[in-house]
Amino acid sequence: MRTSLFAIGAIALAPSLQAHTSYGGTARDLGPVTGSVSGSISGFNPLSPYFKTINTAQTVTSNFGWANATDADFGDAHHIKAYRFTLAEAGWATISVAANASRGTGTVPFMPAFSLYTGLLHTSGGSDYDTSGITLAYLATLGNPQPREGAFNALGDWKMGNDASLPDAFGNYNFSELSSLTYVANAADGTSTNYGSAPGIHGDGLANGFVTRSLWLTPGTYSLMVGGADIGGSDVSGTYGIDVSLSVIPEPSSMALTGFAGLLLLRRRRA
Numbered sequence: 001m002r003t004s005l006f007a008i009g010a011i012a013l014a015p016s017l018q019a020h021t022s023y024g025g026t027a028r029d030l031g032p033v034t035g036s037v038s039g040s041i042s043g044f045n046p047l048s049p050y051f052k053t054i055n056t057a058q059t060v061t062s063n064f065g066w067a068n069a070t071d072a073d074f075g076d077a078h079h080i081k082a083y084r085f086t087l088a089e090a091g092w093a094t095i096s097v098a099a100n101a102s103r104g105t106g107t108v109p110f111m112p113a114f115s116l117y118t119g120l121l122h123t124s125g126g127s128d129y130d131t132s133g134i135t136l137a138y139l140a141t142l143g144n145p146q147p148r149e150g151a152f153n154a155l156g157d158w159k160m161g162n163d164a165s166l167p168d169a170f171g172n173y174n175f176s177e178l179s180s181l182t183y184v185a186n187a188a189d190g191t192s193t194n195y196g197s198a199p200g201i202h203g204d205g206l207a208n209g210f211v212t213r214s215l216w217l218t219p220g221t222y223s224l225m226v227g228g229a230d231i232g233g234s235d236v237s238g239t240y241g242i243d244v245s246l247s248v249i250p251e252p253s254s255m256a257l258t259g260f261a262g263l264l265l266l267r268r269r270r271a
């Protein structure tokens with residue numbers, strides 16, 4: 001309830017103040033990318049990730065952006081940072097976010113949280129944002145509570161669109177043009193004392209500016225949304241440094257099977 005869509009609209013009128021939600025081209029592509037420790041593994045070694053990317057260049061606005069999107073009226077997507085990555089094969093992924101006070105203007109301790117989704121925001125036609133015509137039209141169809149504080153849902157599926165989507169002669173939008181993010185999991189720094197009481201929050205029990213979670217992920221393209229976990233936070237304009245890392249160990253069974261198949265082939269050749 002902290003900000004209304006009217007307030008968000010005022011922010012949208014001043015786009016230079018806050019960027020809409022995108023991956024920054026490749027700036028928040030976690031991989032596999034140049035700089036990742038990547039490549040095939042000879043023999044399965046759980047201590048040797050298939051790839052690992054650490055992004056230490058970003059900040060996020062506000063200390064409450066994630067927590068504020070754990071309730072029924074959602075939250076302002078300007079108050080999260082979006083990352084992406086693609087897995088060519090299933091694997092055991094570890095996602096970590098650490099507050100880094102060496103960047104940003106915020107002055108209070110920052111507690112990070114993240115939510116993971118399959119799917120991508122638009123990467124062409126302009127960034128998606130809460131108050132684009134198609135996003136507002138879509139949010140209005142969701143029933144109460146209205147208006148929504150924004151499009152971002154930290155604990156479930158959500159959709160958002162950009163200015164490339166225009167209404168038809170009757171004023172109707174084609175909602176299939178919305179970006180569609182399908183919820184996978186979340187993790188939050190601390191306890192319900194800081195992130196609130198919404199059911200389904202995966203708290204780590206210790207509010208220390210760091211959160212990590214390991215997940216089994218199937219092949220696909222993922223979006224990772226990172227923001228502040230302080231539901232009582234009030235720093236709407238401060239920015240906070242976030243160091244985000246992703247490491248992925250490929251599916252052990254497939255690695256083992258590949259090795260086994262190789263052994264069989266070798267035996268046949270020798271025979």
Ligand SMILES: [Ca+2]
Pocket residue numbers: 001002068069070071072073074075149
């Ligand atoms: Ca909210």
Ligand SMILES: [Ca+2]
Pocket residue numbers: 189190204205206207208209210211
């Ligand atoms: Ca923690």
